Amino acid sequence: MILSKHTFLADRINSDDALILNYLSGSIDKIEKKELEELKNRISLNNWDNYHLSDYMLERGYLYSDKDVEEDKINEKYLEFMDEYEKTATQLIFSTSYVCNFSCVYCFQEEYNQNSKTLNNEITDKFFNYIDKKFSNEPGGVYITLFGGEPLLGGEKHKNHIMYFLSKAVKSNIPVAIVTNGYELKNYIHDFKSLGVNIKEIQVTVDGDRENHNSRRFTRSKETTFDTIMEGVELALKNGYRINLRSILDKRNIASLVKLAEYCDEKGFLDYPASHFETSIGRNYELHSCQDTKQLFSRYDMWLEYFKLSEEFPILKKYHKPGFHGMRMLAESGELPVPIFDSCPACKKEWAFDANGGIYSCTATVGVSKYQLGNYFEKDTPLNQEKVLEWQTRDVLTMEECKDCSVSLSCGGGCATIAANENNGKIHSTNCRPVKELVGIGLEYYKIGD
Numbered sequence: 227m228i229l230s231k232h233t234f235l236a237d238r239i240n241s242d243d244a245l246i247l248n249y250l251s252g253s254i255d256k257i258e259k260k261e262l263e264e265l266k267n268r269i270s271l272n273n274w275d276n277y278h279l280s281d282y283m284l285e286r287g288y289l290y291s292d293k294d295v296e297e298d299k300i301n302e303k304y305l306e307f308m309d310e311y312e313k314t315a316t317q318l319i320f321s322t323s324y325v326c327n328f329s330c331v332y333c334f335q336e337e338y339n340q341n342s343k344t345l346n347n348e349i350t351d352k353f354f355n356y357i358d359k360k361f362s363n364e365p366g367g368v369y370i371t372l373f374g375g376e377p378l379l380g381g382e383k384h385k386n387h388i389m390y391f392l393s394k395a396v397k398s399n400i401p402v403a404i405v406t407n408g409y410e411l412k413n414y415i416h417d418f419k420s421l422g423v424n425i426k427e428i429q430v431t432v433d434g435d436r437e438n439h440n441s442r443r444f445t446r447s448k449e450t451t452f453d454t455i456m457e458g459v460e461l462a463l464k465n466g467y468r469i470n471l472r473s474i475l476d477k478r479n480i481a482s483l484v485k486l487a488e489y490c491d492e493k494g495f496l497d498y499p500a501s502h503f504e505t506s507i508g509r510n511y512e513l514h515s516c517q518d519t520k521q522l523f524s525r526y527d528m529w530l531e532y533f534k535l536s537e538e539f540p541i542l543k544k545y546h547k548p549g550f551h552g553m554r555m556l557a558e559s560g561e562l563p564v565p566i567f568d569s570c571p572a573c574k575k576e577w578a579f580d581a582n583g584g585i586y587s588c589t590a591t592v593g594v595s596k597y598q599l600g601n602y603f604e605k606d607t608p609l610n611q612e613k614v615l616e617w618q619t620r621d622v623l624t625m626e627e628c629k630d631c632s633v634s635l636s637c638g639g640g641c642a643t644i645a646a647n648e649n650n651g652k653i654h655s656t657n658c659r660p661v662k663e664l665v666g667i668g669l670e671y672y673k674i675g676d
């Protein structure tokens with residue numbers, strides 16, 4: 227018998243409980259204290275002779291009779307994953323320009339070419355002609371995400387161009403998501419309604435309570451923005467649009483999430499079902515430009531800090547439900563998620579386009595010339611297939627480092643752009659996630675194993 231390469235132990239934070247997990251078999255078990263030492267010893271030696279738990283562990287997929295049986299299982303699960311993946315909708319990001327009415331302290335697009343084109347109807351027509359040709363047979367369909375810069379700028383001219391773009395989406399029967407800073411949102415809602423746009427979601431970024439948000443996300447002329455944004459959020463919710471309220475956190479603003487949660491609760495936002503109102507938390511990190519790294523969190527440190535805050539201020543548990551690598555799903559449904567062989571949808575289920583005709587892999591690369599893959603203005607210019615293939619073939623089975631990684635089926639290899647930026651542009655390189663540690667937090671956060 228051999229240990230599955232996907233079996234690992236996780237320590238529940240703030241307790242001496244340990245659990246054994248395997249994302250390939252979807253198994254998780256609490257380890258009795260008296261068993262822990264021997265189990266650790268056996269795992270380190272991979273010796274299962276005369277072990278009283280080996281039959282149970284074999285049944286649960288922590289052990290395999292031999293390597294080939296596990297490889298067969300991996301192949302079977304990989305095909306299932308690909309089948310399901312194929313059926314998911316493809317996200318077509320459209321960056322309307324790199325112009326923004328905000329001047330956020332951490333914006334990585336600040337250094338982008340501000341002379342680039344802004345949206346007009348001719349660009350919209352070219353974009354829709356292109357996607358009609360290239361994406362009309364996607365098995366899971368497509369949806370468009372409007373992105374920027376800022377897609378919802380003020381000014382009649384820009385608004386008319388956006389509404390023209392949206393009318394093309396309506397005609398093509400394509401749902402639309404919008405990623406916005408929310409400042410002009412309230413001035414768009416009525417037009418969305420009149421046009422009958424099928425809006426999947428409006429993602430609005432609010433970085434904590436009024437004071438903290440206003441100190442980070444202000445207009446170019448240094449006007450505060452919190453109250454105006456929240457008016458838009460409220461109006462959108464009242465009109466039946468789904469809001470995803472996203473906060474970008476670092477050491478300066480994480481504590482202010484508590485007051486934001488209280489604010490949302492008082493406003494009644496947290497009473498909407500998840501299908502209508504959701505929150506997400508992102509980490510402020512260095513993507514393409516340098517920042518004051520002393521203020522930035524590692525992924526683990528951010529969630530640890532969030533966890534500590536949530537213990538002190540339980541409103542956070544009502545406000546946000548982190549995934550913690552399947553722990554949320556386990557708490558809600560009693561099951562671990564299916565294995566994830568690939569967590570990066572770039573050039574597979576996500577593509578990005580800008581108003582200059584550029585084609586890119588995703589939101590993280592759009593506008594960065596070294597990552598450009600093609601141009602949809604030029605009818606006969608093919609995509610750089612060699613590059614596209616690099617993005618498309620990146621998963622945990624193609625990257626050597628990931629093949630034998632015990633947490634690969636929840637990590638999925640991480641973000642290819644971050645990995646490439648850190649490894650001389652090599653797309654097939656890893657962006658490791660601290661899966662065991664986050665599972666350890668998630669076990670306690672959701673009180674799993676009590």
Ligand code: SF4
Pocket residue numbers: 569570571572576587588589590591640641642643644
């Ligand atoms: S490269 Fe990173 S940002 Fe882009 S799709 Fe992949 S995971 Fe997402």
Ligand code: SF4
Pocket residue numbers: 622627628631632633634635637638639640656657658659
């Ligand atoms: S990126 Fe790192 S943590 Fe993720 S699967 Fe690969 S080796 Fe494992």
